[in-house]
Amino acid sequence: MTKTEIQASLRDAVTAVKADNPMAASITNTVTIELVANAQLAVGGSAAMVYLPDEGEGMAAAGDAMYINMGTLLPVYEETLPRTVKALRDAGKPWVLDPVGIGLGALRLKLLQSFKDYKPAVIRGNASEIIALANLWELLEEPQTAGVRGVDATDSVDDAQEAAVALAQWTGGAVAVSGPIDLVTDGQQTARIRGGSKFLPLITGGGCSLGGVTAIYLTRSTPFIAALAGTIVYDLAGARAEKGAAGPASFQTRFIDELYRANAAEIAAYSFQLEDE
Amino acid sequence: MTKTEIQASLRDAVTAVKADNPMAASITNTVTIELVANAQLAVGGSAAMVYLPDEGEGMAAAGDAMYINMGTLLPVYEETLPRTVKALRDAGKPWVLDPVGIGLGALRLKLLQSFKDYKPAVIRGNASEIIALANLWELLEEPQTAGVRGVDATDSVDDAQEAAVALAQWTGGAVAVSGPIDLVTDGQQTARIRGGSKFLPLITGGGCSLGGVTAIYLTRSTPFIAALAGTIVYDLAGARAEKGAAGPASFQTRFIDELYRANAAEIAAYSFQLEDE
Amino acid sequence: MTKTEIQASLRDAVTAVKADNPMAASITNTVTIELVANAQLAVGGSAAMVYLPDEGEGMAAAGDAMYINMGTLLPVYEETLPRTVKALRDAGKPWVLDPVGIGLGALRLKLLQSFKDYKPAVIRGNASEIIALANLWELLEEPQTAGVRGVDATDSVDDAQEAAVALAQWTGGAVAVSGPIDLVTDGQQTARIRGGSKFLPLITGGGCSLGGVTAIYLTRSTPFIAALAGTIVYDLAGARAEKGAAGPASFQTRFIDELYRANAAEIAAYSFQLEDE
Known part of the structure; x- marks a missing residue:
């Protein structure tokens, strides 16, 4: 796609979401679950x-997309997640995967391995x-060391570009990597987006709620456009919210307000760099 | 009751709650659980x-009322909810039911069916x-189509009046329906209350936290007065909070502040329309 | 320790945390889990x-300290908590225990009894x-009546001093008691700290998030210094946040902002009274 085509698609996606109020259900962690919902709204x-x-x-059947976040797994997820991703695939519904906590625990490992064949439309995470x-998923020619620490990244976004492209080429969808400069790729084209705020890593759920918002856009657009729209609205709202914020909590309030205020034209006009893979 | 009697009872209920700091425990969803607690406080x-x-x-024994909200059911609820509502009934303690998500899943269906005989003192929900x-509960002469979509309503409050009255007549308690114009009925009298804010549907937990607040008032008043007091304080605080709010998150902060600031005289003096059924 | 030595240690602890961004994982209740995380950040x-x-x-192995809060127990905790505290002890990692809800339910009773031999480095709670x-834990010469009501205290902090000292002497760690005047003891020395806000008891999670923050400081200091640093930063930020707050929600936003803004010198210079036991 040309940059102009991408911008037109961004505008269409944001406009359609504001017009239709589409639902994207979530199976997500209990830490940031309220923020995910409020960002989606x-x-x-x-x-x-x-x-x-x-x-x-039931939610796979009821909505046009779903969001699955791997934080704070509960025992019942051993049954819930396989049945849900199967229902999504059978119904041809796209979903967003957020592999929070990858590397911790046997159940998360087993579930994340099994998701390889269910090809999430968008994968969103930090670089690590x-x-x-x-x-x-054994998609790299040579295994790369990943610096996951709890739920935080210790790798840079550029370090993750090869992995992001490989994942997108495998799924046929898109991958969004969050960091100081964000990266969104569909395996063919890669966009880099600047913005956000120093306060975003200081509130819990910045990444999770971006995953939830991406699922909302995914109800009305392609994986690449949904991932890009989500990343852009976060960079735009983050930068605006930082102005006048006295700390992370006043930032968070302003950030949700700015998510609400950002309109389709502003999101479509937001600066990003595009390169072919 | 005459309107004057109702207003006196509203004033007494709000005054007693502020004086006694009564506890109403909750079994409620993980999305809005913090907001429920903060609104109750x-x-x-x-x-x-x-x-x-x-x-x-234990909580049925310890408090004067309880709040049960059917969102984000966990497997253990299959045992917890029947035992809790039985304990409430055996102890003669009133409770508020919020049938969030009705229509989704086998466990919710089974639990909601079983609650018919346990007669919650207040039922709170959106029209759908x-x-x-x-x-x-087979309380309507002719089944009515309900437009539940996920956790949202697609029916109007007037559409739900017959159902609300039938439910209240069955339980002998009260029913509160949230919408652009709110409705509270005890099956004999129906009050309509205006207010709130365009931002209330844009934050998650507006309805859930109203259920929790209603349970607090229920510790010190009748079901009808508790449901009316909760609805009024939400309409009053919502209208005040909207002024000066830049978006849904700053609205939410202001809304909780206004719940805290609303006093008994203001709540008792708030406008509502009353009709006999 | 002399007061000067304590102040130097407070400064070192706060400085090290800001420099190192240490992780303290939590097993905590779903009501206040987001606030715990945001306060830690x-x-x-x-x-x-x-x-x-x-x-x-895994988290016992990955971090330098942990936080265990007994609110909203889930069935899986019957296995999770014993295995986690065993892993912490085997690895020599300190942890903070918050005995929320003590007295309610058989599982909480069994778990809290078993923790006696695992000696949490810091115990944090209200007086009751x-x-x-x-x-x-049968540490008092004569059993004392405790006025736990749900999650609230009905006893004063002074009432709890004997219990706090006895607990600290048993564990060899520290105990922090929250109230109008806070108390922190290691069984040899007891500090009393004033500050905070009338609004802190009006938001849910003031105590839980203090436990989480204490676990963060515990990654870089002794139990007594960690408990004191946490209590001081809460008293300092609470007093500052109350100025200009219109109610409990605007207070909460300002409070987290002030936690972020408080620096090591301010925390070390904060007033407290010290006495020997």
């Missing part, structure tokens, strides 16, 4: 969160998580 | 949340949830 | 929350919880 979507297997299947997932 | 109550069966029973519950 | 730490047994063990835990 702020950009014009509707939220619903579930834990039980048949409710995951994206490298770790590409390693786990 | 803001109006003068005390909050405690539990998941396990014997803890539900109230219609769906009256259908489920 | 605000003071310079890193947060990660888990529920599953092998993830608790501290008395109840000292009773449960």
